[in-house]
Amino acid sequence: MHKQHLINEYDRKKSIIRKRLGSFAKPKSDKALFVELCFCLCTPQSNAKRVATIINENNHVKLFNAGLDELRQMLRSNARFHNNKARYIVNARAYFPEIKNLPKHTIKAREFLVKNIKGFGLKESSHFLRNIGYRDLCIIDRHVVNMMHDLNVFKNKKMPSSHKQYFEMEQKIKDFAKSMNIDVDELDLLLWSMKTGFVFK
Known part of the structure; x- marks a missing residue:
């Protein structure tokens, strides 16, 4: 996957992604x-x-x-x-x-x-x-790892096997999001929408 494709998808979906994140931040019963x-x-x-x-x-x-x-x-x-x-x-x-x-x-x-x-x-x-409204976290699952590898953010497709590895991979995703001028929370929803075809949670 090319970075330009990611940018195009983000531009197309960012309003609904931001709306979804806004709904997460609302107080919960x-x-x-x-x-x-x-x-x-x-x-x-x-x-x-x-x-x-x-x-x-x-x-x-x-x-x-x-x-x-x-x-x-x-x-x-x-x-x-x-x-x-x-x-x-x-x-x-x-x-x-x-x-x-x-x-x-x-x-x-x-x-x-x-x-x-x-x-x-x-x-x-x-x-x-x-x-539930917290921000600046990465949800690192198999799909995210594969896409980060395709974008040359990760060198391989191995899942994190320790907390240390998770934190290191999380920081790489944050750095990548910053370089693309995309909020890291928005990036997660974007990546999943590219897999499923819709913005969920």
Whole structure:
């Protein structure tokens, strides 16, 4: 992929991307916040739109109160590794008071999530924080790594295998975004829209 293609796509989509980021920054009710937490726990290695059909505010009561077996059945058809993800949701309930009062500092908030929320590594924590209004984080998954390699930002297509590698790759993406005069949060949504054909979350 050429950089000019990226610029053309950005110019075409930046208004909707900025609108989406603006929606993330709006205050969240407790219900919306917990649903977003569950969504980000369930999307890894799953289709985000399919996950959203079950992880939404209509199912908020089940997400917060259902037993493990009921959650497993609920997730079975729309999220891979549904047994693990059901356990992650149950575990996250205990930390919801702290999640409602995360540090304002982005890095400290991410550190708390990585340390305490089962199922959240740096990528998933960054995804959740971005979706609730935090900024200046990179959601480094396989698709992003491949595209950064195609753009000669990364030398290979290896996923980060340690926190140190994640932080180094994150900084490279930030530097690239700056060189392209694209906000790094906008770049993430842009890259995903180029894969899926739409701007989601």
